[in-house]
Amino acid sequence: MDSGGKSGDEKKQERKEREGNVAMxxxxxxxxxxxxVAKSYGDVExxxxxxxxxxxxxxxxxxxxxxxxxxxxxxxxxxxEEASYGEIHVAGELVNYVRPRxxxxxxxxxxxALYPHMSVRDNISFPLKMTRRPRIxxxxxxxxxxxxxxxxNLTEFLDRKPGQLSGGQxxxxxxxxxxxxxxxxxxxxxxxxxxxxLLRADMRASLxxxxxxxxxxxxxxxxxxxxxxxxxDRVVVIKxxxxxxxxxPQELYTTPANTFVAQFIGSPKMAMHKTSVDGDGTVKxxxxxxxxxxxxxxxxxxxxxxxxxxxxxxxxxxxxxxACFAGTVERRDYVGSDSYLEVQLATxxxxxxRTAADSWFAVGDIVHIAAExxxxxxFDEVGNRLCGASMVMxxx
Amino acid sequence: xxxxxxxxTNSGLRKPRAAIALAYAVLLVGVAVALVPFLYVLSTALKxxxxxFSYPPDWIPSPVYWGNFESLLADHPFxxxxxxxxxxxxxxxxxxxxxxxxxxxxxxxxxFTGKRGVALLFLLSVAIPISALIIPLFFVIRYLGLxxxxxxxxxxxxxxxLGIFMARSFIVSIPDDLEASARLDGASEFTIYRKIVLPLxxxxxxxxxxxxFMLQYTSLIWPLIAVQDSKRQVLAxxxxxxxxxxxxxxxxxxxxxxxxxxxxxxIFLVVQRAFVVNDLSGALKE
Numbered sequence: 001m002d003s004g005g006k007s008g009d010e011k012k013q014e015r016k017e018r019e020g021n022v023a024m025x026x027x028x029x030x031x032x033x034x035x036x037v038a039k040s041y042g043d044v045e046x047x048x049x050x051x052x053x054x055x056x057x058x059x060x061x062x063x064x065x066x067x068x069x070x071x072x073x074x075x076x077x078x079x080x081e082e083a084s085y086g087e088i089h090v091a092g093e094l095v096n097y098v099r100p101r102x103x104x105x106x107x108x109x110x111x112x113a114l115y116p117h118m119s120v121r122d123n124i125s126f127p128l129k130m131t132r133r134p135r136i137x138x139x140x141x142x143x144x145x146x147x148x149x150x151x152x153n154l155t156e157f158l159d160r161k162p163g164q165l166s167g168g169q170x171x172x173x174x175x176x177x178x179x180x181x182x183x184x185x186x187x188x189x190x191x192x193x194x195x196x197x198l199l200r201a202d203m204r205a206s207l208x209x210x211x212x213x214x215x216x217x218x219x220x221x222x223x224x225x226x227x228x229x230x231x232x233d234r235v236v237v238i239k240x241x242x243x244x245x246x247x248x249p250q251e252l253y254t255t256p257a258n259t260f261v262a263q264f265i266g267s268p269k270m271a272m273h274k275t276s277v278d279g280d281g282t283v284k285x286x287x288x289x290x291x292x293x294x295x296x297x298x299x300x301x302x303x304x305x306x307x308x309x310x311x312x313x314x315x316x317x318x319x320x321x322x323a324c325f326a327g328t329v330e331r332r333d334y335v336g337s338d339s340y341l342e343v344q345l346a347t348x349x350x351x352x353x354r355t356a357a358d359s360w361f362a363v364g365d366i367v368h369i370a371a372e373x374x375x376x377x378x379f380d381e382v383g384n385r386l387c388g389a390s391m392v393m394x395x396x
Numbered sequence: 397x398x399x400x401x402x403x404x405t406n407s408g409l410r411k412p413r414a415a416i417a418l419a420y421a422v423l424l425v426g427v428a429v430a431l432v433p434f435l436y437v438l439s440t441a442l443k444x445x446x447x448x449f450s451y452p453p454d455w456i457p458s459p460v461y462w463g464n465f466e467s468l469l470a471d472h473p474f475x476x477x478x479x480x481x482x483x484x485x486x487x488x489x490x491x492x493x494x495x496x497x498x499x500x501x502x503x504x505x506x507x508f509t510g511k512r513g514v515a516l517l518f519l520l521s522v523a524i525p526i527s528a529l530i531i532p533l534f535f536v537i538r539y540l541g542l543x544x545x546x547x548x549x550x551x552x553x554x555x556x557x558l559g560i561f562m563a564r565s566f567i568v569s570i571p572d573d574l575e576a577s578a579r580l581d582g583a584s585e586f587t588i589y590r591k592i593v594l595p596l597x598x599x600x601x602x603x604x605x606x607x608x609f610m611l612q613y614t615s616l617i618w619p620l621i622a623v624q625d626s627k628r629q630v631l632a633x634x635x636x637x638x639x640x641x642x643x644x645x646x647x648x649x650x651x652x653x654x655x656x657x658x659x660x661x662x663i664f665l666v667v668q669r670a671f672v673v674n675d676l677s678g679a680l681k682e
Contacts, residue, residue: 075576078576078580079580080576080579080580100579100580101581101582101583105580106580107577107580109573110573111571111573113571113573113574113577115574115578116596117595117596126578126581127580127581130578130581130582130583130587131582132582177577177581
């Protein structure tokens with residue numbers, strides 16, 4: 001995905017193609033469209049030529065490590081930051097020079113950003129009270145406040161101050177304040193990051209319920225892959241201000257675009273092993289040949305990386321027909337539903353494989369590992385995906 | 397086995413008696429230092445000036461003499477001075493809180509060209525002593541034709557930038573997300589200032605207000621120069637004028653000081669309830 005090092009002509013060509021794509025899809029129901037948006041603070045580029053389209057009603061998660069620029073994207077769409085380059089469209093309208101309040105977007109902040117001196121009722125109704133031309137009638141404000149509070153189950157807390165609420169309730173106030181505006185687009189900046197695990201799971205369900213009910217485009221920022229995988233229609237993986245991959249959670253998991261996505265998605269992360277293509281064009285992993293799932297023929301002697309997820313490997317005590325490699329258990333991590341074994345293969349390579357939680361394997365045991373068909377992922381020298389691969393059993 | 401009952405002790409926590417006694421002694425000295433001058437003024441105000449210098453001094457006046465207060469209220473425009481002082485100090489405080497909080501908001505939360513330069517200029521002007529400014533200030537006020545008016549007393553203190561820095565420091569502590577959220581909710585810059593920022597820095601503004609009011613209430617040098625008209629004079633100037641080169645009426649002076657202390661004490665007692673810690677709880681995640 002990295003386009004660094006391209007010539008000026010190539011970049012121009014790429015831009016034309018991209019604009020062409022955007023123009024072609026302009027007729028669709030697109031709630032948010034970002035075209036080559038860039039943002040820099042002085043010499044520091046936090047976002048580089050970022051493109052994205054979010055359809056109406058779609059739940060898109062921006063996923064990436066801290067400081068990758070994902071929150072900046074929300075601020076740019078909201079108008080809280082000005083883009084250094086590129087176009088931002090909301091509901092078909094170019095909004096680069098439109099004031100935040102006129103962009104028809106609502107944001108739930110990483111910190112809830114509730115007004116501590118106002119009651120829950122006043123917090124929720126604040127956006128309506130601020131609406132001018134036309135001014136909203138008091139009775140209508142009361143009605144909509146009650147509606148928004150009901151959606152997030154806050155009706156009985158309307159007269160409390162934020163300081164008297166629990167974390168989850170505060171989060172719901174912030175959500176109600178966003179809902180009441182009836183915006184085209186919801187922007188959510190890590191809204192669940194400080195809640196405890198149990199509450200977070202509950203709030204995830206509540207958020208999805210609210211989303212299903214109001215059916216508005218939502219851009220949700222998180223660094224938590226579980227949140228991304230469980231909530232998103234599509235996930236955008238970002239690293240250092242650049243898109244790494246856009247796809248459904250399943251696409252990201254099964255066909256990661258590069259080594260970064262491959263390792264960022266999935267827990268425990270995908271094991272990676274650097275190797276090179278043999279003279280005959282085959283790729284070896286732990287001394288065994290891999291059968292590539294495509295017709296791609298890697299250049300002989302090219303450096304490649306082979307990845308395999310722990311969940312794609314099975315462990316058996318005795319060698320069977322499917323077992324590929326044998327190794328010694330070096331560590332055992334019990335996580336409740338499963339156990340993960342770190343196994344050192346005969347070639348010295350370490351891989352992690354999943355096994356049943358109640359399996360009796362212990363450190364020092366010799367185990368046999370089998371790989372599912374297509375368990376292996378092949379990446380080129382710079383880390384971009386080449387194809388999936390399976391183990392060739394006849395080589396054993 | 398018989399269990400032995402152990403008496404609960406907290407000897408590890410209890411301070412030795414001597415330390416407590418010492419602490420009380422130090423506190424008593426502090427109280428005496430603060431109270432004795434006040435009691436002396438009270439005693440002097442309730443005595444005839446002639447009996448002031450008796451030895452040993454009579455701390456408790458007997459009989460109580462009210463003549464000083466009568467003379468102060470009947471022979472001097474004391475009520476007028478009090479009104480002038482309250483009016484000027486009130487006006488300065490209100491205007492300063494308004495301007496300082498707006499300027500503080502701009503310095504704390506807005507980005508504009510020359511922001512650092514403006515802040516630096518304000519900071520430099522804090523360092524200039526008032527005595528160095530009095531003569532140029534007098535000429536400016538005279539040029540504007542404002543001598544002997546309330547404006548002469550109200551306008552110059554407004555230019556003191558110390559309050560701006562205090563207001564700025566209160567406002568900086570308000571999380572940026574609150575304003576960002578209000579901005580998205582449709583609030584204008586002024587609405588953010590008025591509806592979000594002002595309520596949140598209220599305790600700080602109360603402190604700044606009290607500070608400004610006290611400073612104005614006791615201000616002597618500038619009012620002495622700017623206003624000669626007895627009808628526009630403030631308490632500090634009026635009371636200081638009660639003494640002359642030939643006659644020191646200590647009883648009258650003390651009565652003036654005592655009466656002058658009443659309004660500010662009442663105001664302080666009323667306002668002190670607002671001296672509470674800025675409560676941002678619930679605004680953000682904890």
